[in-house]
Amino acid sequence: MIAISSIINIALRSLIANAMRSFLAILGIIIGVGAVVTMVAIGTGASEKISNQISSIGSNLILILPGATTQGGIRMGHGTIQTLTMADSEAIARECSAVVAVAPVISGTAQVVFGNQNWSTAVMGTTPEMVTVREWELISGRFITEQDVRSGTKVAVIGQTVAEKLFGDLDPVGKLIRIKKIPFEVIGVLDKKGQTLTGQDQDDIIYVPITTSQRTLFGNILPGRVRLIYAKAASLEAIPTATEQIKTLLRQRHRIGPNQEDDFTVMDLTQMLKAAEESTRTMSILLGAIASVSLIVGGIGIMNIMLVSVTERTREIGIRMAVGAKPGDIRLQFLIEAVFLTTIGGIFGLLLGIGTSLIVSSIMQWPVSISPIAAIIAFGFSAFVGIFFGFYPAYKASILNPIEALRYE
Amino acid sequence: MTQIKFENVVKIYKFGDHELKVLDNISISIEKGEFVCIMGPSGSGKSTFMNIVGCLDTPTSGKYFFEGVDVSTFGLDELAEIRNKKIGFVFQQFNLLPRATALENVELPLIYAGISAKERKEKALETLSWVGLKEKANVYPRQLSGGQQQRVAIARALVNNPAIILADEPTGNLDSKSSMEIMEIFKRLNEEQGLTTIIVTHEPDIASFGRRQIRFLDGKILSDTKT
Incomplete structure (x- = not known):
């Protein structure tokens, strides 16, 4: 069984070797995660502001x-x-x-x-x-x-x-x-x-x-x-x-x-409070949903790049298979590359989202609230996007015929 | 000991409705320690023969015994394991990973054998020294001459102590001086370590290194001579 650390090493090196392309591939994820974090922060902030206003009238x-x-x-x-x-x-x-x-x-x-x-x-x-x-x-x-x-x-x-x-x-x-x-x-x-x-x-x-x-x-x-x-x-x-x-x-x-x-x-005021909470929750969900779409688009971008990468590296895959890589090893390598890309994208997206939220709150005087849970979900979701959209390219790489892969120019 | 034994091996490729019989009922045995050269025109079936011997492909029918074990029914994972542990490939185009150093290229089979990083490095360096390229360990393939690249590829083939070496026109992209150097290495390996060696070649002077010549034509063995 091949060590995971070796596979991570292989994946990391190939990403660094294609630094520019890797960056462009994760840009979609960065924007997606950034958008989700920002939108949820704005939505949560707005809902907190409204509850505060309502309770300032006097609770109960x-x-x-x-x-x-x-x-x-x-x-x-x-x-x-x-x-x-x-x-x-x-x-x-x-x-x-x-x-x-x-x-x-x-x-x-x-x-x-x-x-x-x-x-x-x-x-x-x-x-x-x-x-x-x-x-x-x-x-x-x-x-x-x-x-x-x-x-x-x-x-x-x-x-x-x-x-x-x-x-x-x-x-x-x-x-x-x-x-x-x-x-x-x-x-x-x-x-x-x-x-x-x-x-x-x-x-x-x-x-x-x-x-x-x-x-x-x-x-x-x-x-x-x-x-x-x-x-x-x-x-x-x-x-x-x-x-x-x-x-x-x-x-x-x-x-x-x-x-x-x-x-x-x-x-x-309970009805008013409920109505206001309902409407801000709806807004949060709506904003989050719109932002999630961009995360999915980002994921498709990852899949696209990974497919190109698999095609481009057909010969490399052939060589690896010839020296003893099992289909599972190849699949894991490309899957880890995809997850790596989206996770790095997730980290940068998180920073972008936090930055944007702070800018929005200071320029537009709009309250924002960055919840750790939203950040973790966005981050976890980006890793999931990597697995989901990385699986097909990784699978394609793993079923290559080594003889044809070695002959690929 | 019989290293390789083909029993009525047939390989058929299908292209839509059209069938192409690339290997036609081949039966042959190769003993441990033999130095075999395979010759024949393109399309004669020699490459397919090599692919099946190298466990990159499986026969359509017939049996292939590797060290007495029938591997013709093996799955992809089991075939990969035999390639990793028992077979060393050397290709005409060297097939080194361009973005990995000479040392890392040699380490490659050891990664898939699950060997630790430290041990990998030691073994790879040792093997590189054996082919005379210790000082080129941290150099990338494009910085090496064709002959040097092929020596790195041979080191890679040898690093996991295989039972056989399969070389498909290993001198096809080399000048005559480098070709001779490479062939000397194969000869030394075969004579000193008793490594079973099978080489496909077009060139008669390369073929003369072998002590057994097998000629393929139209998917059949035309001649099988020992010198």
Whole structure:
């Protein structure tokens, strides 16, 4: 039995002897593997970015919106009637076991002024639970307290964008701002959350105590009524239970009969998350599939070169057979050459793919994520391509008739 | 001891519907240590005879005993093993691998015999020295003269200690001086080591080195004379 190391040596030497052709042969594999690695990296990166964006809104978040009115057969949008109350919010917090935190909101848009700077932003009146519900940290100061809500103090917690627009480099905590010309003391600054999927800036926001917002800012909302309620389910799995509990409770509280429509809407982000994940996964698979085609084309290139090589080296094969090479030895030699080519192509392709991914991420500001598994699969696949497309040429070489091979010019 | 024995060997080549009987019922024995020269015009069947003797081909019918073993029914792997261990080929066109050095060319049969790299190198170098080309070990074939290339090819044929040497017009591409040198090597091998040697040639003065001359014509043995 011939030693494998000898066969590898033979294969390596013949590849080096035809360096240029070997390089051209593996170019297809380099591009193929590079494309697969890059595409998967981009796809995975995009999917990670989307999940991050979605979870930044707040994981396990449930939104309760007031119902829509029907006026003369025309259905108005959410919130056209104020069906939700502070009491509803408190009842949810008290009675729904799958809900861990609840924060009602009275919101509106208002002009905010500090010194000679002014800015129009969303002002949300809410309760201390909001930071828990939204999983939002403060970078300085404190959030609204129960005390603030009870006494309706004029305090404000501002988002990063508002802080930037109004204060620049100044520390906002302790400063006085005017919301709708009413002075508020800034008591805290929220951490940066970035954009939502729809491109909304989550940091362009001011939180004030809910009581303050109702009394002094948005008087068009009836006392005790709220714009919407945020609730946080205990876990992702608890979301359906929590939704059901909230619905049952509110129907009961609003005295809605069995055949009547809800006068509120309960929404959660799981469906959105699932849809987004589904679409990015589809994109990843699609990109990977397109890239795989180039790997197959690369493999055909290898087969082509190996067939030429076998024909060209017919005489060499004849000589080897005459001195005692068995058909299996010849087959193994050409197979190893093909696998060698594709494996080297795989290594360079991997480097190319990683390089391209990094360039794409830095130039296009597109997140990429190079997963070791994708790299290993691409690499392993290239070796497999070598075996698959190298087999036929190797087989052809092994069945040559030594007498005819020796006579080949 | 009988080295080679043909019993009613027939070889037929088929080209579509047309059949060509290249060897027609050949029966012959060659003893160990004989120096045989094969002659005959092209198409007389001498090359086919050599191919079957060299286990590169098998008879269509009849039997071929190599050292008493019927190899006419052997498979490709078994034939390859006999070629590797028992037969040394020398060709008219030398048939060296152009991208391998003289030493590597000589090592070739040892690779397929599964011998370790170190031992391969030692044996190949020893054999190269025997044909007087030790100093050319790391030279590529194209840098060698025809006579030197043929000596490398002979070293390759000898390196695995074969039982017979088969040479198909080994001097066909050489000038007369180199031809004589090569024939001297074959003669020495045969006389000193008792190696069975079979040489195909067209040239009468080359044929005169042999102590037995076999002439082929139309697939049959025309004459078989010992000198």
